[in-house]
Amino acid sequence: MKSKLWIVIILGLLLLSPIASANEETSPIxxxxxxxxxxxxxxxxxxxxxxxxxxxxxxxxxxxxxxxxxxxxxxxxxxxxxxxxxxxxxxxxxxxxxxxxxxxxxxxxxxxxxxxTTKHPLWTKMEEPILAVFDEVKEAAFNGNQDAFYTSLNSFLSLYEVINPSMKLDVSTERFQKLDTRINYINHYRQDVLSKQNSMKELLILENDLQSIFDDLEADETEPSLWWVIISTGSIIIVTLSYVGWRKYVGEKERRKNRSI
Known part of the structure; x- marks a missing residue:
């Protein structure tokens, strides 16, 4: 009985393994x-x-x-x-x-x-350095430190330039254009950011937009995988318990039959 039970469990675990492609050759992409x-x-x-x-x-x-x-x-x-x-x-x-x-x-x-790729694009790995540099931009602006603000803003723009086209491929057009317009505004009117309160608020809005894009993309990637694990694991448990229950029922039935003989 135990050997059969292990067979059922192993078969269930195999359902979690990715199905090997018939064609082992590397795809063109x-x-x-x-x-x-x-x-x-x-x-x-x-x-x-x-x-x-x-x-x-x-x-x-x-x-x-x-x-x-x-x-x-x-x-x-x-x-x-x-x-x-x-x-x-x-x-x-x-x-x-x-x-x-x-x-x-x-x-x-x-x-x-x-x-x-449809999962975990490499450009999302830039989240930490981009947001870290943006923190420096924001701090310099709030302190009114022009030299530090220009230096950190240029560093931020350089990093953004690196991920700009790949982000455009993965983020909706409306959302990307909104983010890109806000970044271009801050760059073009960088002097006003230090002197006008409304312009400085743009930094906080931009930070929120950036964080939101990274967070939403990460959530979209994680949740389907999590549900797959839950469903697959649940299926294994159900199959295993069903088999154990069935064996218990058969064993009980045989014992009753032997008592009646």
Whole structure:
């Protein structure tokens, strides 16, 4: 009986394991994702010539996938093309600052990840540094420290520029445009932020909008997985208890039968 019970439990646990695909080959989009990551790692190592070759290989592969599978929207094609061109420039422009080179290829890497995954996009990992820098922006503004405000605001804008296109792919158009407009307003009227109370309130609104986007995306990713675990685990328990109950019923029935003989 115990061996049969373990068989039932094991079969139930197998339901939690991802079903292996019949085709073990890496999908074209995964190959593109891997190429973008390799280009970024090479750029970080200052192997710009090798990174450029990888980006060129990406271009050929991307064109092939676009023609054959037609899996990308016009917005995705436009955003990928712009990010790819900037990444190519980062590997060939010898006068560009090394940090800027990394930022541009990172932007490209995040874009490809955003179109290749539906869960946990890499750009959301930027939440902590972006909000930390924004805290510095807010503190400098409230203290009226112009130099610190400009420095921290420029740092924030640099980080935002890195995640801007990938965020645009994952956030609704209306919500993204609202956030982007508010950031551009603060940048354009940065002097007013230090002198006008209403402008300083924009910082608090912007902080809330940023936090809300990160929180909502995280909630959307987590809840389905949680429900899947609850449902799957509950199914195993139900199957196991049903089997135990059935065996108990059969055993009790046999004992009654033996007593009557």
């Amino acid at each position: 995964d190959q593109l994702n891997a190429l973008s990551d390799e280009a970024l790692q090479l750029t970080k190592s200052k192997r710009y010539g090798d990174a450029k070759k990888i980006l060129e290989a990406f271009s050929d592969k991307f064109s092939s996938v676009t023609v054959k599978e037609n899996t990308f929207t016009m917005d995705e094609l436009r955003i990928v093309t712009i990010a790819h061109n900037e990444a190519i420039e980062a590997t060939t422009n010898v006068s560009m600052n090394p940090d800027e080179r990394i930022n541009r290829v990172t932007k490209f890497r995040l874009v490809i990840d955003a179109i290749s």
